Amino acid sequence: MKSRVWVPFAFVLVFAALAGTFAVARDKPLLIDENMHFAQIQKFYSKDFTPVPNLAMTRGYHAVIAAFARVAGRPTPSFVRLVSFAAALAVFFIFFLCARTLAPGEEALRTLQFIACPLVLPFTFLIYTDLFSLGFVLAVFWAVRRREYAAAGVLGLAALVARQTNVIWILFMIVWSFLDERKAGHFDFREWAAHARKTAWLWADVVLFGVFVVWNRGVAVGDRSVHPLAVLSAQGLVFGLAAFGFLAAPLAVDHGAVLLRRLKAYPLVLCVWPLLWIAFAAGVKHPYNFFSQIQGVWVLRNLVLAAVSNHILWLVCYTGLAFWGALILWAMPLGRRADYIWLPISAVFLVLHWLVEPRYLIPPIAFWMLFRKKGSRLAETLLFLFWLTSAVWITIGVIDRRWIP
Numbered sequence: 264m265k266s267r268v269w270v271p272f273a274f275v276l277v278f279a280a281l282a283g284t285f286a287v288a289r290d291k292p293l294l295i296d297e298n299m300h301f302a303q304i305q306k307f308y309s310k311d312f313t314p315v316p317n318l319a320m321t322r323g324y325h326a327v328i329a330a331f332a333r334v335a336g337r338p339t340p341s342f343v344r345l346v347s348f349a350a351a352l353a354v355f356f357i358f359f360l361c362a363r364t365l366a367p368g369e370e371a372l373r374t375l376q377f378i379a380c381p382l383v384l385p386f387t388f389l390i391y392t393d394l395f396s397l398g399f400v401l402a403v404f405w406a407v408r409r410r411e412y413a414a415a416g417v418l419g420l421a422a423l424v425a426r427q428t429n430v431i432w433i434l435f436m437i438v439w440s441f442l443d444e445r446k447a448g449h450f451d452f453r454e455w456a457a458h459a460r461k462t463a464w465l466w467a468d469v470v471l472f473g474v475f476v477v478w479n480r481g482v483a484v485g486d487r488s489v490h491p492l493a494v495l496s497a498q499g500l501v502f503g504l505a506a507f508g509f510l511a512a513p514l515a516v517d518h519g520a521v522l523l524r525r526l527k528a529y530p531l532v533l534c535v536w537p538l539l540w541i542a543f544a545a546g547v548k549h550p551y552n553f554f555s556q557i558q559g560v561w562v563l564r565n566l567v568l569a570a571v572s573n574h575i576l577w578l579v580c581y582t583g584l585a586f587w588g589a590l591i592l593w594a595m596p597l598g599r600r601a602d603y604i605w606l607p608i609s610a611v612f613l614v615l616h617w618l619v620e621p622r623y624l625i626p627p628i629a630f631w632m633l634f635r636k637k638g639s640r641l642a643e644t645l646l647f648l649f650w651l652t653s654a655v656w657i658t659i660g661v662i663d664r665r666w667i668p
Contacts, residue, residue, distance in 0.1 A: 273375055273647075274371065274375060277375060277378055277379065277651075280655075281352075281378070281384075281387060284387075284658060285344070285348045285387070285388045287662060288388045288389075288661075288662045289341045290340075290341050291664065293390070294389060294558075294560065294661065294664060294667060295557050295558055295560060295562075295667055296391060297340075297390040297391070299315050299317055299318055300324075300391065300392065301340055301343060301390050303315040304325045304328050304332065304338070304343055304390075305329075305338055307322070307325055307326055307329035307330075308329045308333055308338040314484060314485065315485070316485050318484065318485045319484055319485045320396075320425075320427065320484060321423065321425065321426060321427050321484055322424075323395075323421065323424035323426075324392040324395045324396065324426075325392075327395075328346050328347065328390075331346045340390070343390055344388055344389070344390060347387075347388065347395070348387060348388045350394065350395050350398065351386075351387040351394045352387075353398060354395070354397055354401065355374060355377070355378055357401045357405060358373075358374055358377055358401055358629065358633075359371070359374040360405050361401050361404055361405050362632075362633055364405065364408045365598060365633055365634070366598065366633075369637055372643060373632055373633070375647060376643075376646060376647050376650060377629065379647055379650040379651040380625075380632075380654065381510070381650060381654040381668070382506070382510075382621050382622070382624055382628060382668065383625060383628075383654070384651075384654035384655075384657070384658055385654065385657050385667075385668060386622065389661070391622070393622045393625055394625070396422065396425040396426040396429060397625055397626055397629060399418055399421045399422035399425050400422050400429055400629075401629065402418045402421075402422075403415050403418045403419045403432070403433065403436060403465075404432075404436055404630075404633075407436045407439070407440050407465075410440075410444075410461075412461050412462050412463075412464055413464050415436070415462075415464060415465055416462075416464020416465050416467060416468060417464070419464070419465055419468040420468050420471065422468075423468060423471070423472055427482055427484070428482065428612075428615070428616075430468070430469060430472040431608065431611065431615070432612075433465055433469060433472075434608070435604065435605070435608040437462050437465050437466070438608075439601050439602070439604055439605070440462065440601075441455060443599060445458075495614050495617075496546045496547065496549075496614065496616070496617045496619075497542035497545065497546050498542075498543055498547075498548070498568075498619050499613040499614060499616045499618070499620075500542070500610055500613045500614050501539050501542050501581075501582070502564070502613075502619045502621075503588075503609070503623075503624050503627065504539070504584075504585035504586075504589050505581055505582075505584040505585040506588070506621060507588035507591070507592070507628075507631075508584040508585055508586070508587040508588030508591065509584060510628070510650065511587075512587075513642060513645035513646045514591060514638060514642055514646065515591075516638075516639065516642040516645060517638045517639050518591060518594040518595055521594045522590050522593075525593070532593075535586060535589055536586040539585045539586055539589075540578065540582045543578070543581070543582060548572070548619075549617050549618040549619060551618055552619050560664055560666060560667055561666040561667075562666070562667060563657075563666050563667065564619060564620065564668060567581070592606065595635060595636070596635075597634045597635055598634055598635070598636055599634070602634035605627070605631065605634055609626075609627035609630070609631075612626070612627065613627070621668045622668070
């Protein structure tokens with residue numbers, strides 16, 4: 264079946280599945296962090312602007328959702344989930360627009376794959392801030408791609424209000440746009456200065472973030488003891504590589520032979536594997552990563568970390584998967600030279616988070632999906648089916664309150 268036939272058909276199926284999933288899940292009991300987010304929304308709805316203590320992010324999401332609830336007069340979990348679901352659909356549309364600017368003709372398939380990502384699909388109907396926050400990040404990128412830097416600056420401020428750690432992605436887009444537009448083959452200070460003037464609105468966002476950190480005495484808004492400013496941890500990076508190794512498994516169809524040739528030519532690359540082992544062992548586990556169950560719900564990430572910490576065989580498999588993820592990143596080409604700055608920025612983003620949390624991988628995965636070169640039809644189809652199957656399995660468990668990623 265040609266892609267122009269099966270992609271629209273797949274869109275219909277996926278969105279029908281999303282709507283059906285939401286219909287089943289909307290009246291289910293609140294799940295773990297949903298309780299805190301909903302409590303904050305209820306406070307704002309009641310014109311009580313005191314913060315819920317355990318939430319570390321800025322409260323943009325909660326203010327927007329509370330405003331919708333107030334207009335509708337429905338401060339209920341099912342309505343809040345409806346608004347969050349609608350916001351997720353808007354994020355998918357913004358992703359589609361970004362993909363169309365970078366890879367015309369491939370935007371529909373890439374959007375389908377992104378929706379089917381096991382890190383994305385389970386959160387489309389939950390009261391979580393991650394997709395809402397990502398929507399503003401992608402909107403900034405869309406404006407930057409169109410070189411509308413004033414609009415990008417305004418959207419960047421909204422992204423910071425949604426989640427303060429989005430400052431990393433604002434800095435990323437400043438550097439990415441410079442590399443994408445540069446004409447000189449070497450670094451030219453005058454070219455950089457001219458670009459800095461063009462992106463002054465984005466730089467203003469970075470300055471405002473710095474002022475906020477000084478005024479707030481840290482990045483976290485709530486409990487700073489579990490989200491301190493100065494703690495760096497490689498555990499999040501190793502987890503990210505392992506998750507990417509799992510997600511990118513179908514791409515071995517295209518890149519397996521290339522990797523074997525490169526390993527034969529550069530055998531010292533194998534030294535990365537024990538380095539990942541050391542990086543994981545040297546990290547200090549976050550307090551939130553110790554609980555295998557919360558409110559009777561299994562936390563999958565913590566189960567993985569517990570198994571890896573207590574059994575050498577699981578540690579070998581885990582770091583091996585992370586090594587495979589690193590190899591895929593090494594072998595897989597991206598669309599533009601500027602796109603490769605995504606890799607170190609993503610690494611910094613993960614290292615700055617002490618808590619190992621799959622949701623923190625959503626922005627790096629979103630940009631990888633935008634930047635990567637299209638593979639063979641077999642690899643792309645396998646990727647979509649593998650992601651969709653995994654996402655459906657996780658989502659069913661989330662709906663049944665058996666687990667959460």
